[in-house]
Amino acid sequence: MAEAASTETPSLSEQYLLKKKDENSDVGSKPLEAKEEVKPETAISEEKAEEAPIAASEEKVEDTTAAVAEESTEINPAAENNSDDASAVETESSETVEQQNSDEQEAADEAPQIKLETAPADFRFPTTNQTRHCFTRYIEYHRCIAAKGEGAPECDKFAKYYRSLCPSEWIERWNEQRENGTFPGPL
Amino acid sequence: MIVLEWLFLTIAPCDAAEPWQLGSQDAATPMMQGIMDLHHDIFFFLILILVFVLRILVRALWHFHYQKNPIPQRIVHGTTIEILRTIFPSIIPMFIAIPSFALLYSMDEVVVDPAITIKAIGHQWYRTYEYSDYNSSDEESLTFDSYTIPEDDLELGQSRLLEVDNRVVVPAKTHLRIIVTSADVPHSWAVPSSGVKCDAVPGRLNQISISVQREGVYYGQCSEICGTNHAFTSIVVEAVSRKDYGSRVSNQLIPQTGEA
Ligand SMILES: [Cu+2]
Numbered sequence: 334m335a336e337a338a339s340t341e342t343p344s345l346s347e348q349y350l351l352k353k354k355d356e357n358s359d360v361g362s363k364p365l366e367a368k369e370e371v372k373p374e375t376a377i378s379e380e381k382a383e384e385a386p387i388a389a390s391e392e393k394v395e396d397t398t399a400a401v402a403e404e405s406t407e408i409n410p411a412a413e414n415n416s417d418d419a420s421a422v423e424t425e426s427s428e429t430v431e432q433q434n435s436d437e438q439e440a441a442d443e444a445p446q447i448k449l450e451t452a453p454a455d456f457r458f459p460t461t462n463q464t465r466h467c468f469t470r471y472i473e474y475h476r477c478i479a480a481k482g483e484g485a486p487e488c489d490k491f492a493k494y495y496r497s498l499c500p501s502e503w504i505e506r507w508n509e510q511r512e513n514g515t516f517p518g519p520l
Numbered sequence: 521m522i523v524l525e526w527l528f529l530t531i532a533p534c535d536a537a538e539p540w541q542l543g544s545q546d547a548a549t550p551m552m553q554g555i556m557d558l559h560h561d562i563f564f565f566l567i568l569i570l571v572f573v574l575r576i577l578v579r580a581l582w583h584f585h586y587q588k589n590p591i592p593q594r595i596v597h598g599t600t601i602e603i604l605r606t607i608f609p610s611i612i613p614m615f616i617a618i619p620s621f622a623l624l625y626s627m628d629e630v631v632v633d634p635a636i637t638i639k640a641i642g643h644q645w646y647r648t649y650e651y652s653d654y655n656s657s658d659e660e661s662l663t664f665d666s667y668t669i670p671e672d673d674l675e676l677g678q679s680r681l682l683e684v685d686n687r688v689v690v691p692a693k694t695h696l697r698i699i700v701t702s703a704d705v706p707h708s709w710a711v712p713s714s715g716v717k718c719d720a721v722p723g724r725l726n727q728i729s730i731s732v733q734r735e736g737v738y739y740g741q742c743s744e745i746c747g748t749n750h751a752f753t754s755i756v757v758e759a760v761s762r763k764d765y766g767s768r769v770s771n772q773l774i775p776q777t778g779e780a
Binding site: 450460463497508 | 628629630631632633634635636637639641650652653654655658659661663691694697699701703718723724725726727728762766
């Protein structure tokens with residue numbers, strides 16, 4: 334075992350390399366990957382196991398899935414009737430992989446793709462301490478609003494920035510202070 | 521393999537501390553890789569010095585025996601050796617300091633604009649994580665609390681005092697900005713495999729920028745005494761692919777906006 338490991342041990346850079354193929358790979362190879370991902374994370378696999386039957390029933394109504402999925406949904410209630418726990422769990426788990434597979438496709442189709450975007454690095458605040466960064470962005474937004482009027486589209490980016498940087502607790506407190514007229518910053 | 525296990529030299533396969541672990545955990549970020557490389561670089565000099573000093577020490581003890589050689593050599597002054605023993609010890613710290621400072625500043629510096637900001641807020645004794653990049657108002661935000669799973673509730677395979685109920689999900693191979701702060705007493709946000717240890721100070725926002733290079737689950741613990749349950753303030757970072765992160769976040773965002 335040790336010999337095999339030593340011959341096949343990839344270099345450090347290879348180990349770090351993420352496989353890109355999972356984005357474009359065909360459906361057939363997915364169940365295995367999904368299964369591997371699920372294994373170490375019991376909490377998540379539970380979630381997925383819970384989701385799967387729901388998804389199955391949904392798909393049954395929609396009647397859009399492949400024959401495989403339909404078969405499994407038909408088998409599943411029968412198995413549940415015969416013996417309550419063991420076989421039901423088995424079919425469910427095998428189903429989980431298939432359903433998750435189709436779930437992923439659905440998610441890719443339907444879910445609104447979120448944009449990975451946040452407040453950029455600011456040369457005014459190059460250090461670890463970003464307290465003023467958050468505060469400044471908050472002030473900039475409210476100054477912008479004061480100058481351009483409520484809901485000006487130019488100010489949206491500042492709002493985005495300060496919401497990204499400041500803890501919501503702080504924002505709440507500052508909003509309160511502004512209402513009371515006790516906000517400590519220049520507005 | 522078994523011999524190695526006896527010597528506690530097993531290679532840690534997962535990104536959590538393991539019993540009797542001596543070395544670092546596997547690096548997940550370039551930062552941690554840099555830290556480990558620096559450690560090895562310094563150890564090179566360290567061992568050189570150790571061997572040299574030990575040699576002098578043992579030689580002195582060996583030669584100046586009270587019976588065999590009771591009177592030591594009486595050299596009071598030697599210009600050459602004095603120059604040498606001044607210059608060499610001052611060069612060695614330089615060889616240690618240059619890569620050390622280079623690493624230090626590269627860790628501090630944010631070169632690339634981050635793609636995500638995650639706020640890690642310490643509480644007594646849990647953590648709150650805020651993903652507010654996708655907000656459109658001050659109130660709505662993807663926020664969750666992360667509690668350490670109590671020992672009695674652990675499932676098979678989960679690590680004691682490490683596993684939490686809600687993990688921080690981050691995309692791999694993406695520049696992350698993590699804003700670390702606290703709501704009550706000083707805490708700390710530390711994940712060894714990512715090379716991050718940042719104090720969470722109330723009223724202050726500390727920024728760390730990391731880029732997790734591989735998907736996985738990374739464990740860390742609080743590193744600043746924060747009270748009785750300091751030990752129960754663990755951190756779990758789960759790095760997933762960008763696509764999975766997108767679906768995870770949008771799935772969590774939809775029900776929230778539905779309620780509001
Ligand atoms: Cu603590």
